[in-house]
Amino acid sequence: MPKYRLVFQKTGSAKWLSHLDVMHTFARAFLRAGIPLKHSEGFNPHPKISIAHPLPVGVEGYGELLDFEADCPSLERVPELLNAALPVGLRAIRAYPPQAAASEIALALYRLTFEYDNGAPAPERLADFFAQETIPVVKRSKKGETEINLRDAYLSFVARDAGEGRIEAEVVLDAARAPVNPKYFESALAETSLKPNYMAATREKFLDSTEKDFE
Numbered sequence: 001m002p003k004y005r006l007v008f009q010k011t012g013s014a015k016w017l018s019h020l021d022v023m024h025t026f027a028r029a030f031l032r033a034g035i036p037l038k039h040s041e042g043f044n045p046h047p048k049i050s051i052a053h054p055l056p057v058g059v060e061g062y063g064e065l066l067d068f069e070a071d072c073p074s075l076e077r078v079p080e081l082l083n084a085a086l087p088v089g090l091r092a093i094r095a096y097p098p099q100a101a102a103s104e105i106a107l108a109l110y111r112l113t114f115e116y117d118n119g120a121p122a123p124e125r126l127a128d129f130f131a132q133e134t135i136p137v138v139k140r141s142k143k144g145e146t147e148i149n150l151r152d153a154y155l156s157f158v159a160r161d162a163g164e165g166r167i168e169a170e171v172v173l174d175a176a177r178a179p180v181n182p183k184y185f186e187s188a189l190a191e192t193s194l195k196p197n198y199m200a201a202t203r204e205k206f207l208d209s210t211e212k213d214f215e
Contacts, residue, residue: 004075005098005215006066006082010055014089019054025090026066026082033081038069048207052102056181057201063093063205065214067102073194100208107155108175109206114189114196121194123159123167129158129194130169130185137184143172150188153180167196175206 008078012021017025028048030037039045052065072078072095079092086092114126135150153173162168173179182201189195206214 002072003067003069004072004078004095004143006068006078006095007093008064008066009091009093010061010064010089011026011091012060012089014087015042015055015058015060017089018057019051022054022090023049023051025087029082029085029090030068030070032085033078035070035072035078035081050102052105052170052206053108053175053179056183059182059201059203061203063203065102065105065206067098073125077153096215104208105206105214106174106176106209107211108173109204110173111202111204112169112171112182112185113162113200113202114186115170115198115200116165116167117197118165120161120165120167123169126167126169126194127159129189130159132156134186137188139180139184148180150180150184153184153195172207172211 010017014022026049027037030049037047037049039047045070046055048069050067052067053197055061055064075095082092099189114120130151133151136147137150153174155174157169157171159167159169169185171182172184173182182203183199185201186196186199208214
């Protein structure tokens, strides 16, 4: 069976779905849409779908990538057929033959929105903070806690005043290594005067090593 790539969005209430929940939801949607997926062989076969760099729970995504193997008589209709079977918050955008393996994704573009109840600081102050050479944060995983330098995880941080006590920042994260949760940008400010009352994170798209859209 040929291999294809699906661009999809994960927004709204769907951002609280775990990676496994999203995988199972898409597997059921393909089935309901009448698109036969290829299955692995062996005692417990499963549909051959994979999602590149699964989003952390609570983070929205507008250019997520799902690779699948299936017989698709009309590739252009795949998003339409899937959207009829997907829940609110998950939306298929387009399907196409991939140009590169998902393992070649180099970067990810995020939008971070910092919200302040009593007026936002100047965007330059936030940019200066994240321009420091060393920004220690505690990374938590199943193996325990480890202190890392957050500055090693991103290439650029550009902030602007978004009005109404908000600062928006575009951040290009390194996705070639194990990417960090964007929530660490909030925790890095926890003990400073720049601490926001709330921070929202959205992954806009993936990029290649030249910072062009990844296909």
